[in-house]
Amino acid sequence: MAHSAHHPPVGFLGRYVFSTDHKVIAKQYLFTGIFMALVGGFLAYVIRMQLTFPGESIPGYGHVSFVHYNAVVTLHGTIMIFWVAMPVLLAALANFLIPLMIGAEDMAFPRLNMLSYWIFLLSTVVLLSSFFVPGGAAAGGWTSYPPLSGSAAFSGGQWGVSLWILAVALEFAAFLMGGINFITTAFNMRAPGMKLFDMPIMVWLQVVAAIVFMLSVGPLIAGAVMLLLDRLVGTGFFDPAAGGDPLLFQHLFWFFGHPEVYVVLLPGFGVIGEILPVFSRKPIFGYRMIIYATFVTGVMSFIVWAHHQFIAGIDPRLATPFSITTILISVPIAIMVFSYMATLWRGSIEFKTPMLFALGALAVFLLGGVTGIHNGTPAADIFLHDTYFVVAHFHYALIPPVFFAFFAAMYYWFPKMFGRMLNERLGVAHFVFTFFFMNLTFLPMFLLGFMGHQRRIADPRVFDTLRNAQVENLHWLATIGAIGLLLGQIPFLVNLVMSLIRGERAEANPWRANTLEWTVPSPPGHGNFERQPVVYRGPYEYSSPESSEDFLPQNAAP
């Protein structure tokens, strides 16, 4: 493999563009992800404005036709899951943190890692280009169910969906490479003395997420190829007239799609699990219990997928078994959440920005978690399926790991990434705006769902039941919330830029944390560790009686 890791690369291109250094690749993923988050956020703004002022021209976008609306909804979902959550949470954080946290000089396969990023970037370009092709971008929902997405005759554009499939397939290939790298690195590159159960929770959860991704995505890759052949070659895999079956694609999609939720959730939970002990100055509550709960979650995530399809025409006798597994998966997740809460108990809590976002993530996630029970109950799902209740539920379940945990991670690891501290005041303002406006955006959607407001319609006024002041007011609230949420990110972006230029210089261990990444300078040099660290203990020995300080780094000699 690449021994180039020993020699720092020279020149701008070698150092920042075609770099095999995991820290550079992490930042490449990070900035690509932030850029795509801005695109996805803009699409969210278009959706909200269209629902509140249907038919009117939207500032910055223009008039939204029904054709455009479907494409906007589709691309918002696709981008936020595959081009924001995955690159930022899985790729950027895992790339940056796994080698540093386990005391390795780089990933196991640095060149494969670089290839993974470039394939990902290619997939991004392909996806963005689909906005500009004749017929417009894919407009079949982020699930791209055939037959709608299986033929240009049904969905309009010949190019949009094909490019969408190609982009998603390239992205999967990129993350398969990344996933193999994360797993082998964590298993084989650990510093001497670091047993598997001395790894930080972040590393564990990233590894489990990567494994879940690798094992669930295969059938969908096959399904995506089949869908592409249906479109391009004229096969009939999902065309009932040719003996195919549209439901088959739904199964393949959700066999991946539901584990994917945990692929995104687990790294977010990993971030929270790193931050809570540091700012409570207390060991994490039940380290092994959390990791075992993660294993159970990972395994169970493979047997719950059909809860997305209760009323999709599947055999109704499947509903109750899948409902039971679905509802049971709340137990390991509850173990994780309660363990995190118990970490606070008798701690000494400092409300720095990373901690605020970590606690905010838990507070918001609780609502996303409990409303999953509504959707996971088949009989209740008859009413709630495809309504705004579902929309509210999955935003409450995914925004905490994807955005709150990501912001927490940024405020926490930014000093390590860039060598400067982020501004604390702007950070608190960012948190307050994000927390308040997030709830203002999505709480009304639960009520809209109860009123029977279905998803993915471009104009609620078409329907008698939705043509009233109540619905209008709720849409108003949600739109104000969404705009506030987007504007609330300005302090963050300003903070990023300002701190990069003239933030306070960060010392090696500004948070007085235990894990190995804090034992090297901020930012770490090429090759990370000047001397091979040796690990003597687990990662969460805070306020340990063995030490006079309130922390005890993993590599401090006993």
Next chain:
Amino acid sequence: MSRKPESSEQASATAGAHAHPNYIAIWSILLFAMLVSVLLGELEIPGFTTTLIFTIAIVKAYLVAAHFMHIKSEPRFVVLILASAAACLYFLFIGLAPDTVFGPFVE
């Protein structure tokens, strides 16, 4: 800083630690098994043939995996990796079967 995995890879590749199975014998068994399944395919005894052909395929796959891929001499962990992938497929198959095979289809 040394990269231990690399050096141990070299070591395991050159040491020749484990005794080699008789590869030619296994290859001959595989060819014979293939011949049997081709002949069975020609016979076409309903039900029986299909079962037997796929049993033979599984045996062949086992022989290749165990002896050519050396899974037999690998740590259990490798079996766990591959078995977990197979287990996921098992879930997929079970979940798919009721809808894909027995739906309320209209012809």
Next chain:
Amino acid sequence: MDDSTVAKLEGANLEDLGIPTGRLAMWWFLASEISIFGGLVCIFVLLRWRHPEWASEAVHTINAAGALNTVVLLTSSLSAVLAHQAAEDGRYRKAARLLGATFGGGVIFLCVKAYEYSHEIHAGFVPARSMFWSFYYLMTGLHALHVIGGMVAMFVIMLSVRKGLNPQRVEYVGIYWHFVDIVWIFLFPLLYLAS
């Protein structure tokens, strides 16, 4: 998980269990491949179960060609494993020659496949003809792409192992080749024999 398994896992540095990084990566890669091909096979088996009438299409596959390709792949697997053995013994030139033989097996396999495809397409059995043929081309095509990928890797490794560089990679590409072989072992009865 019982206590002893937990203790074993916790105490284990997997490196000490004897899986070098490259081979571990190969196993995980194969796990993801299993889920791709396995998923496809699951779908095919289920649809084939629902549509027994596909048998009348399946008889048009060329059994003899399939059987010949099975022999070719099994033999190339043999030379791959012998190459691995030679590399372990430090006989790198022999390893390279045996890898070359495996590469040649891949070439023969692709030639036979190409003959089959052209023959079938001339007879009107094109991918869009019916679901069986769609699956036939999808599965054998995906498999053929894997054969090509393996041959590219094998060619590169053949050149380096001749000079004694990275001999452990002979084993990794071998493992991959055997996997491709196993996939064919299942595709052969699925697509050719069962009718």
Next chain:
Amino acid sequence: MFDSWLPEAASSYAEKIDGLLVFITVIVGAWFLASEALLVYLALRYRRVEGRPAAYIPANTLRVMAVVLVPCVVILVFDLVIDAVAAPVWHEIKETQPPHDALIRVSGEQWAWRFFYPGPDGVLDSADDFEVVNEMHVPVGAVVLFELVAKDVLHSLWIPALRLKQDAVPGRSIRGWFKATREGRYEIICAEICGFGHTLMKSGLVVENQTAYRAWLDSQQGTQLAEAGHPGQR
């Protein structure tokens, strides 16, 4: 209570579904509020205070872990209770088929609903069938059996007032039933994205008494019989 937000309930099983929604909301709502309160309490109670160091609780014994595990076991019990209460409702609505008084084939297409009535003989696909576009009539208090099909892409038959939702899948004929309990005019909506016209794909459901329904049936059959001379109508 929040159930005042729900749309009007007009079917025999609507109230069961509404009851279930309230039941689940009460249970998980209580858990949610309790957890949220606990989170806020813990965060404020154990904020940093000079001279009060954090306790060292790694929680690596079952005795200590019980703090977390016991609530989770209770959650497990609540989960199973919810499923036990919900399963019979699902079973009644989707897995059983009471004897029906009327039979209708509902067909979704881009972007309209078509309703096929079996005519006097009560059998679909016979000569006396008739077809209505975008308006379904059913008698009040009668069990209606529907056969749901789709012509082109996926659609979803969504009648909020009846608490009825079922996807229509091309290649399948999915059976289901409902019993409308209140006369009136309700909306039929498509709840599954089905292309550009998805938003506009809506129809009406007229629930009327037996006499009105009979009269409507006769009028429809009359017009369709008049057209019967033209083959290839369907």
